[in-house]
Amino acid sequence: MRHLRAFLAVADEGNVTRAAARLRLTQPAVSRTLAALEQHLGVRLVDRSTHHLALTPEGVVFRDKAAAAVAAFDEALDSGGLRHWPLRLGHAWSAFGPYTTPLLRRWQELYPRTPLELLRIDDRTAGLTRGEVDAALLRGPVEAPGLVTEVLFEEERVAAVAADGPLAGRATLRLADLADETVVLNTVSGTTTVDLWPPDGRPAATLTVANTDDWLTAIAAGRGVGVSAASTAGMHPHSGVAYRPLVDAPSVPVLLARRDAPGHPELPVLAALAHEIVRQGIAPPAAGDLAQGG
Template identity: 40%
Template sequence: MPKTQTPVLATLGRILDMGIELHHLRGFLILAEECHFTRAADRLGLSQPSLSRNIRRLEEQLGVRLLARTTRHVELAPAGQRLYEQLADLLPRLEKALQPDRSGEVLRLGFTWGFPATWAHAAMSEFEQATGVRVDPVRRDERLAGLDHGDADVAIVRGRVDTRTARVIPLTEEPRIMAVAADHPLTVRRSVAWSDLPELPLVINTVSGTTQLTEWPAERRPVASAICSNFDEWLEAVAAGRGAGVVPSSIASSHMHPTVVFIPLTGAPPTTVQLVVPRQGAHPLSGRFVIAAQRAVAEHVRRRPARHAN
């Protein structure tokens, strides 16, 4: 073991090497205090048979009888008394040692644009309250929002994700809408069909955009009238009349522009919103954030069933 390891953690290592788990020790300690299986099981939130199995497992691992059982109550055998006296001091110290100080710890949440405040802020709040670790949103104009460069621990990514180095966890879907300049002829339309888009010049965000030309068959593919590398360039190109653009519907409310009009699309495939987590070297609490995000999305959808989470 490392020389810097504390005696308490060194003891924990020896315990685990013996195949003994902390819940076995905690169960014995409570049973020794209560001298009654039913009362001890109630305190531990276990069934009496489960507690009995844990105590039997502990005795087998130690190779000694810890209890002198009678028909009326439980008494400690000599070996049990010695173990109790040591555990009464050691176990609280072990449990305290296993409660890390997370002050200053941060989980970096990557995104490219259009931060989904409705559910993401709820997920951040739940995660921070449960773990004591702060979540910092980090914007990166990259396909995986900085995840592949080590700038983010978890990333919110819209659209297709093709990577073998990360886990992709779908959360929800968003409908797509079309964006055009305010003086575009299509602004008089109430909606535009997805099948009509190949007839229009499109502004494409090739880095973090959710709509690429490859979504149409090669023989019927729109012309890219402008190529951009981030969302802000894309928005200004649309505003300048370089062509139409396609984005998730949440952008209409979160990124207002005085000279851009958003038009509903019919027949368009939805955009998937997902979390992406590295397969190797992931933040120890990234799984906890994924669970918080899944709950937040489910709650948002439950409260607003007629609308997609964004």
């Protein structure tokens, strides 16, 4: 665990000196620990050729494994968790859409001894691959290895435009209507890429951001337009953003994901309850009923 914690500190800080300060160790001690870990694994984890350390491709893969191992170790030693083991459900944005509140309320009614913690984590797998959560609500295809997913429902896509811009005056929009605009892309946890457009009609320019809040701010400021799932309109209303149905874009699957390994014993119960709530007919927002800017 000491070796894993040292590696994670270096990966997070990008600098051995800062990692040593964070761990309250000397710089030589952290360097020796990292070297010993690499020797044990037989691979180089960190590229030391520049002043700012960078992870090698092997280091990037190992980072998720190390983080999951450390999280599991810390959780196992949490005596409080032995009495009430919470079920941590991650999401990057919009959670379970219109089903979020029914899920949380129903869980509390049926399983009060197992707290269901809904955690927003700006990461493509909402912290699942790093061991920060037990399951995650994700949107779009997920290619991370070692995960098992199941589709809960499908969401229509919407365009997000500045509330005082010309596109906000349209009842519906098409992908071609956005192609001449700068498209704001959340490259950390979002699902939209330029591949959503046909090869001969892709956006003229893009602007990348790292989370939903920055995505909304950029659109409200008129710096670009965005594309998201319909639940974003209800879960993230913004006075400067208008959501409009995007009539020619494919729908987005909403997934429940877990690691392909033994996990929290209540995961099957969570999956069954999520499917039941969807079947009960609490309809996702129709494309024509979207928030008109907050």
